[in-house]
Amino acid sequence: MDRSLDRAKLLAARYKAAEARPYLASALYALTVVPSDGVRTMGVDRHWRCYVSPAFVDATPVVELAGVWIHEVAHLLRDHHGRAERLPAEDQGDHVRVNIAQDCEINDDLLADGLVLPDGRMEPRLYGLPAGGLFETYLPGIPPTPHGPDCGSGAHGTPTPWELGGAGGPARVGPVEAEALRRQTAQAVRAHMRSRGRVPEGWARWADELLEPSVDWREALAGAVREAAAWAAGAVDYTYRRPSRRTPALGGRVVLPSLRRPLPRVAVVVDTSGSMGPEDLAAALAEVTGVLREVGVGGNRVAVLACDADVHVVTRVRSVGEVALAGGGGTDMRVGIEAALALPDRPNVVVVLTDGHTPWPDETPSCRLIAALIGQAPPAPPPWVETVRVDSGGHGPG
Numbered sequence: 331m332d333r334s335l336d337r338a339k340l341l342a343a344r345y346k347a348a349e350a351r352p353y354l355a356s357a358l359y360a361l362t363v364v365p366s367d368g369v370r371t372m373g374v375d376r377h378w379r380c381y382v383s384p385a386f387v388d389a390t391p392v393v394e395l396a397g398v399w400i401h402e403v404a405h406l407l408r409d410h411h412g413r414a415e416r417l418p419a420e421d422q423g424d425h426v427r428v429n430i431a432q433d434c435e436i437n438d439d440l441l442a443d444g445l446v447l448p449d450g451r452m453e454p455r456l457y458g459l460p461a462g463g464l465f466e467t468y469l470p471g472i473p474p475t476p477h478g479p480d481c482g483s484g485a486h487g488t489p490t491p492w493e494l495g496g497a498g499g500p501a502r503v504g505p506v507e508a509e510a511l512r513r514q515t516a517q518a519v520r521a522h523m524r525s526r527g528r529v530p531e532g533w534a535r536w537a538d539e540l541l542e543p544s545v546d547w548r549e550a551l552a553g554a555v556r557e558a559a560a561w562a563a564g565a566v567d568y569t570y571r572r573p574s575r576r577t578p579a580l581g582g583r584v585v586l587p588s589l590r591r592p593l594p595r596v597a598v599v600v601d602t603s604g605s606m607g608p609e610d611l612a613a614a615l616a617e618v619t620g621v622l623r624e625v626g627v628g629g630n631r632v633a634v635l636a637c638d639a640d641v642h643v644v645t646r647v648r649s650v651g652e653v654a655l656a657g658g659g660g661t662d663m664r665v666g667i668e669a670a671l672a673l674p675d676r677p678n679v680v681v682v683l684t685d686g687h688t689p690w691p692d693e694t695p696s697c698r699l700i701a702a703l704i705g706q707a708p709p710a711p712p713p714w715v716e717t718v719r720v721d722s723g724g725h726g727p728g
């Protein structure tokens with residue numbers, strides 16, 4: 331059977347894939363080729379064996395085979411079989427739909443990345459689903475289908491007749507080695523981003539999630555805002571420093587205490603010149619204002635400032651809809667923070683929504699400062715800034 335497989339062509343395609351996406355090279359070369367007449371195109375098992383149809387290799391151009399190599403290794407890097415096992419039993423059993431959803435998760439990223447795939451591939455748009463999702467979120471949108479792609483138990487988790495099974499056979503990658511390959515690849519993705527710029531959003535997010543599993547950013551941001559609001563309310567609670575308006579009538583010698591527990595004032599400074607997506611920004615702003623309303627801080631106690639350092643304009647807006655994202659580089663959130671602290675109703679808490687590519691004040695300003703960092707691999711602010719990383723792109727399950 332092996333004689334009929336055009337290994338030279340298949341391995342040339344793997345070389346091409348590794349050359350085009352060098353951060354995937356280790357994973358691609360960890361796959362062991364198993365020729366098979368049973369598999370329709372290519373498929374993988376959980377031991378990183380890649381089953382290949384000789385007829386498919388003959389019929390498919392090298393550039394498309396390179397895309398399929400990346401597709402197959404993506405099933406394993408994204409731990410599709412492990413995640414499939416955490417699905418509810420009735421979904422797990424329907425491995426055709428699971429495979430379609432998984433292919434949707436992979437292929438939209440590959441196509442956006444300029445890779446070429448054979449005709450008949452699955453894509454979220456074929457099912458009216460948005461790009462950029464995880465297969466678990468796609469699954470409910472995939473209708474029952476008798477036939478579909480079969481990328482093997484390394485994808486959907488259900489062993490297929492053309493697989494070799496656990497025992498024997500050619501070299502196998504064990505679960506520990508597989509996890510090491512995932513981490514190594516995630517670090518290679520990060521290194522590639524640092525040295526040569528962009529990698530597809532899907533791979534960047536996957537690497538982030540693998541290397542720093544996120545707590546839910548909504549919870550983290552809500553917690554930080556709630557805590558800062560409580561702190562600010564407490565800090566001005568017993569104050570003789572807060573003069574009554576009647577003080578001047580008494581000659582300025584007696585300072586009356588404020589009788590009512592004041593609510594904190596909060597300024598939200600929005601970076602309009604970064605690389606943030608409008609949805610991420612809207613989600614972060616909605617979360618901040620939602621929490622503030624919940625703790626009774628609303629209305630004119632919250633100021634939203636849009637800050638674009640290029641034009642040194644700080645505008646006060648009422649909603650995220652009024653924030654015009656300018657795009658492009660160059661931002662200085664210090665301008666926005668200063669403007670917030672110069673407001674007539676000076677805030678106790680300043681929340682900055684930014685992509686992080688900004689200088690920060692040299693020292694702690696006289697207020698609580700929270701940075702919500704939005705976007706891909708934002709640089710870290712100084713340690714005295716409370717920092718929450720916002721990634722509304724979803725979270726890896728498990």
Ligand SMILES: [Zn+2]
Nearest residue numbers: 433479481485
């Ligand atoms: Zn697949």
